[in-house]
Amino acid sequence: MRNMSNRRAVQALAAAAALLAGNAMATEYGTVVSKTAVYSQVAMPVQQCVRQDQISRAQPSGAGALIGALVGGGAGNLIGHGGGRALATGVGVLAGSITGNNVEANGAPTVVTPVQTCHQEQRVENRLVGFDVVYDYNGQRYSTRLASDPGDHVPLNVSVTPANAVVQPAPVAYGGTTVLAPVVVQRPWAAPVGVEVDTGWGWGGHHWR
Template identity: 40%
Template sequence: MSIWKQLLLGALVAGLVGFSAWASADGYDYAAVTEVIPVYEEVQVRRPRTECWDEQIAYKRPRSAAGAVIGGLIGAAIGNKAGRHGHHHGRRYHHRGNRGAATVAGAAVGALVGNEVSRANAPTRYGTQQRCQMVDEYRTRRDLVGYDVRYRYNGREYMTRTDRHPGDRIRVRVDVSPAW
């Protein structure tokens, strides 16, 4: 090989080494990406929703208010009579102040009793009523959390996880230290 060819080859090698050193002089370089694998995480998501259904119910409704009216009249009469006459230590006495209150109380109690008797004797009817309740529904969702990236730099394989897709090359930090 001629001296000129050797010099030219030496200059070319020196230039490539110098260029490589210049490219990574700031401590960074680029490596070829060989594989990118998306990494997912499964997350359970709670979604409350309302669930409704129709339910058959039984109820008794009196045909009229006659039971309450008749019970009220009977109760008022009993209360009026009880308010006119009372007993005190075995003796009868006439007490005028409680007569009106006893009549009203008797009417109210009689109306309640009459209404309940009327309701108990009423025919059973059926209807439909909508019922609703809140229920939790769980769904599994896959969230992308990053990428496992394999890359090759200076003939060696490396792997890292990134938060975004790197493309066909990835920036790497180059650390040069003296060998002793």
């Protein structure tokens, strides 16, 4: 039983080798007829910031108000007479304080403070997706989409298989050991071949008859 299983396995391997020998891969080139760049629009968030200078004056220290109050109070005291002297002094202190504070504020140096304001905007960008390529190969016209510009020629993976190629059958189990069933191979004869064209690095192709 073991010898029979080994013999069947050898036959299956021989059939698989014959099948692989019947298939051939070759790299050919198609002639590019036209190519069109394909773009997609993508919205990108962008932060826009503007810097402006804010001009202001320095805050008064209070010295002007104090000096003004003293001057105004003294003047009111001199002007007032009798019972109205106290009132005149108070009015002078108040008026002098306000006047002195304003004088100091107007004479204070200016202060420049940079202020930055920002906001979000949506910017639309065009991004390259690929190239729609139309090419000729072996008298036929095909189309595909490629990730990059192929230039004047596009490389193709061409698979050549005999028309009477043997299809390997499904495995058959014998006594717990899985082997491949024997394959009957037809006598070799000159047969037409089928050609399959694939760019290999695009998003598929389409064949125009």
